[in-house]
Amino acid sequence: MFLLLDANVIVGNPLLRGRQWDAVADAVASEALDLYVPELAVDEAVARYRDSAALREREAKKALKTWPPRSRELVQEAINASESFAAEYESLLRARLEQMGAEIVGYPEVEHREVALRAISRSAPFDREGNGYRDALHWYVFVDLLLTCEPEDPHGPRPFEWWSFASLR
Numbered sequence: 001m002f003l004l005l006d007a008n009v010i011v012g013n014p015l016l017r018g019r020q021w022d023a024v025a026d027a028v029a030s031e032a033l034d035l036y037v038p039e040l041a042v043d044e045a046v047a048r049y050r051d052s053a054a055l056r057e058r059e060a061k062k063a064l065k066t067w068p069p070r071s072r073e074l075v076q077e078a079i080n081a082s083e084s085f086a087a088e089y090e091s092l093l094r095a096r097l098e099q100m101g102a103e104i105v106g107y108p109e110v111e112h113r114e115v116a117l118r119a120i121s122r123s124a125p126f127d128r129e130g131n132g133y134r135d136a137l138h139w140y141v142f143v144d145l146l147l148t149c150e151p152e153d154p155h156g157p158r159p160f161e162w163w164s165f166a167s168l169r
Contacts, residue, residue, distance in 0.1 A: 001034070002034040004142055005035070005037045006041050007045040011049065014093070015092060034149070035102040035103065036102065038105050038107070040107060042094065053082050115137075118136060119133070
């Protein structure tokens with residue numbers, strides 16, 4: 001069995017801490033689960049974390065003038081710490097994913113025309129406005145994993161044999 005993370009899951013818990021993530025790491029360590037994270041999800045999570053940190057820092061800087069002098073120094077230290085953490089966030093996230101036993105999967109190799117035609121026809125994951133490019137890339141990573149991952153028991157039932165995953169591409 002495998003688990004494929006997207007950026008929304010990472011953004012909700014930027015360092016993937018807590019019991020649920022420890023349980024995922026334990027399942028990976030015991031080989032009960034394979035954990036995959038698309039490079040796209042890492043890139044998007046890092047960008048979103050840095051954007052939200054920059055917004056918090058701007059708001060704190062605007063409020064600085066309303067604080068007493070000693071408090072301003074403390075708020076400025078917090079701003080500096082936030083900026084430093086945001087700069088290091090990508091390496092911290094990658095280290096945590098490595099610690100959990102995750103495999104980071106590169107961007108999918110897919111023809112631009114194929115993605116564009118899905119967008120033009122508003123086929124899933126594209127919506128009526130044609131939005132869904134990142135979701136489409138995640139979809140191609142997911143399908144590639146389905147096509148390449150072997151089931152745990154090669155002699156056991158293969159629940160996906162009835163479906164041609166090549167047709168999903």
